[in-house]
Amino acid sequence: xxxxxxxxxxxxxxxxxxxxxxxxxxxxxxxxxxxxxxxxxxxxxxxxxxxxxxxxxxxxxxxxxxxxxxxxxxxxxxxxxxxxxxxxxxxxxxxxxxxxxxxxxxxxxxx
Amino acid sequence: xxxxxxxxxxxxxxxxxxxxxxxxxxxxxxxxxxxxxxxxxxxxxxxxxxxxxxxxxxxxxxxxxxxxxxxxxxxxxxxxxxxxxxxxxxxxxxxxxxxxxxxxxxxxxxxxx
Numbered sequence: 478x479x480x481x482x483x484x485x486x487x488x489x490x491x492x493x494x495x496x497x498x499x500x501x502x503x504x505x506x507x508x509x510x511x512x513x514x515x516x517x518x519x520x521x522x523x524x525x526x527x528x529x530x531x532x533x534x535x536x537x538x539x540x541x542x543x544x545x546x547x548x549x550x551x552x553x554x555x556x557x558x559x560x561x562x563x564x565x566x567x568x569x570x571x572x573x574x575x576x577x578x579x580x581x582x583x584x585x586x587x588x
Numbered sequence: 589x590x591x592x593x594x595x596x597x598x599x600x601x602x603x604x605x606x607x608x609x610x611x612x613x614x615x616x617x618x619x620x621x622x623x624x625x626x627x628x629x630x631x632x633x634x635x636x637x638x639x640x641x642x643x644x645x646x647x648x649x650x651x652x653x654x655x656x657x658x659x660x661x662x663x664x665x666x667x668x669x670x671x672x673x674x675x676x677x678x679x680x681x682x683x684x685x686x687x688x689x690x691x692x693x694x695x696x697x698x699x700x701x
Contacts, residue, residue, distance in 0.1 A: 519692065520691040575681060576634060
């Protein structure tokens with residue numbers, strides 16, 4: 478089992494460009510999350526999903542959109558990237574005992 | 589609003605020493621508490637999960653305790669090794685407002701040989 482995978486691992490964008498981060502899981506978990514990790518700020522929740530076709534806002538949702546068209550995939554989109562979105566993005570799923578499992582992360586730099 | 593604090597922010601110990609990492613949270617209404625390890629440039633690896641009804645969990649050289657009423661958890665590492673060097677994160681899952689974790693900022697541990 479691959480667990481939680483994220484694509485891409487690294488990306489550099491120019492201000493105003495758009496991109497989509499893909500999170501895929503093979504654990505059949507209902508709940509999926511997108512976090513960002515910044516120095517001195519810790520991990521903060523961007524958006525989450527409690528099942529296929531559902532999404533909800535987290536603590537820092539502005540500038541991001543998400544979609545959960547298939548149970549195994551959770552997409553995070555940046556429509557118009559800003560330097561403030563330079564961060565490491567982590568996807569996570571939640572298992573039956575409410576334990577969260579994280580992907581390896583995507584390092585995004587916005588110039 | 590739930591806040592999670594980890595003290596100290598950094599810790600350096602010689603190999604073989606037993607050590608304790610501390611985590612405190614402001615609201616005792618939590619579903620569970622989870623300890624993670626993060627190596628530089630890597631993702632988070634779950635170490636231990638303690639449900640709110642439990643007092644402690646053990647895995648190998650690691651033991652985590654939970655005192656929900658006082659808002660505290662500790663991660664005990666026995667006989668530390670250089671391979672234990674990493675950042676350790678504590679996170680709580682509140683009962684209210686969704687199901688996401690609230691993270692502390694972590695303790696960076698360095699174990700010297």
